[in-house]
Amino acid sequence: MTDHERTPSRRRAYAKLWIPDQPGAWMMALLPALAGVVVGGADAGRLWLTAAWLLCYCVQFTVARWLRSRFRRRYLPPAATYAALLAVVGAPFLVVHPAVLAWAPTYAVLAGLTFRGAWIRRERSLWSNAASVLAASMMAAVVYTLGRPDPLAPATGFVLAAVFALTQFGSVLFVKTMIRERRSRGFLVASWAWHALLVAAGVIVAWREGPSGTPLAAVAAMLLLRAVALPMIGRRRALRPVVVGMVEMVMSLVVFVYAVMCAPLLAL
Structure with a gap:
C-alpha cells in the first residue's frame, strides 16, 4: 500500500x-434536548444549554475512550479539548442559570456509571447503556423546564x-438483538416483552x-413491529449494521415528532 493510499484511512x-x-x-443523545427546545421555546437559554449538552456528549465519548485505553496518549487531546470547550461554554451558563445545578448530582451519578463501564470495558452493558x-x-426535562415557573412545567418535562x-x-x-446479541434468545424475549409493555401502556393511555x-399506542405498535419483524428477517438473511442504524434513525424521528406534538398534552 502506498503512502497516498494510506492517507484517507489515516x-x-x-x-x-x-x-x-x-x-x-x-x-x-440530542433529540430529547431538541424536543425540550421545540416544546419549551427556542430562546437563548435553551439553545445555550443544548450546545453545552452537545459538548457534554463529546466529553463523555472521548473521556470514555481515554479511560478504556488506560490513558493512552493519543486519546487525551480530544478529551482535553472538549473538556476545555465545555468549561468555556458551560461556566458562564451556570453563572446566568445557577438553578440548573439542581440536576448536577443525578448527572454526576450517571456519568460515573458510564465512565465506570468504560474503565472495566463494559461500556456496552445494559446498565451502562441505561445510564x-x-x-x-x-x-428533555432539563431544557424544557429551564426558566419556566408555571406549575405544569415539571409534569410536562417528566412526560x-x-x-x-x-x-x-x-x-x-x-439493536442488541440485531448485532451483538443476534443469537441470544434471552435478549430477543426481553426486547419483545419491553415493546409489548410499551404497547400495553399506550393502549391504557389511549383508553x-x-x-x-x-398516538402513543400507534408509535408503540410501530416500535414493536420493527422489534419483531427485523430480527426474524435477520435470522434468514444477514442485515448490515447500517440498515439497522437507518431504521433506528427513522424510529427516533418518529418518537421525536410524537414527543413534540402530542406528549405535552398528557401532562395537562
Missing part, C-alpha cells in the same frame, strides 16, 4: 478520535423525558385520555 482514523462515529447515538439513555432522556427513556431503552434492546393518547 484521516478517517484520526477523525474517529474526535467525532463519535454512530449517527444513531448522536440522534439518541446513557437516562442522561440523554432527562435533557417528555419518560417518552424518550422508555423508547430509547427499547431501542438499545432491539384513559381519548384522542390525545391514541
Whole structure:
C-alpha cells in the first residue's frame, strides 16, 4: 500500500478520535434536548444549554475512550479539548442559570456509571447503556423546564423525558438483538416483552385520555413491529449494521415528532 493510499484511512482514523462515529447515538443523545427546545421555546437559554449538552456528549465519548485505553496518549487531546470547550461554554451558563445545578448530582451519578463501564470495558452493558439513555432522556426535562415557573412545567418535562427513556431503552434492546446479541434468545424475549409493555401502556393511555393518547399506542405498535419483524428477517438473511442504524434513525424521528406534538398534552 502506498503512502497516498494510506492517507484517507489515516484521516478517517484520526477523525474517529474526535467525532463519535454512530449517527444513531448522536440522534439518541440530542433529540430529547431538541424536543425540550421545540416544546419549551427556542430562546437563548435553551439553545445555550443544548450546545453545552452537545459538548457534554463529546466529553463523555472521548473521556470514555481515554479511560478504556488506560490513558493512552493519543486519546487525551480530544478529551482535553472538549473538556476545555465545555468549561468555556458551560461556566458562564451556570453563572446566568445557577438553578440548573439542581440536576448536577443525578448527572454526576450517571456519568460515573458510564465512565465506570468504560474503565472495566463494559461500556456496552445494559446498565451502562441505561445510564446513557437516562442522561440523554432527562435533557428533555432539563431544557424544557429551564426558566419556566408555571406549575405544569415539571409534569410536562417528566412526560417528555419518560417518552424518550422508555423508547430509547427499547431501542438499545432491539439493536442488541440485531448485532451483538443476534443469537441470544434471552435478549430477543426481553426486547419483545419491553415493546409489548410499551404497547400495553399506550393502549391504557389511549383508553384513559381519548384522542390525545391514541398516538402513543400507534408509535408503540410501530416500535414493536420493527422489534419483531427485523430480527426474524435477520435470522434468514444477514442485515448490515447500517440498515439497522437507518431504521433506528427513522424510529427516533418518529418518537421525536410524537414527543413534540402530542406528549405535552398528557401532562395537562
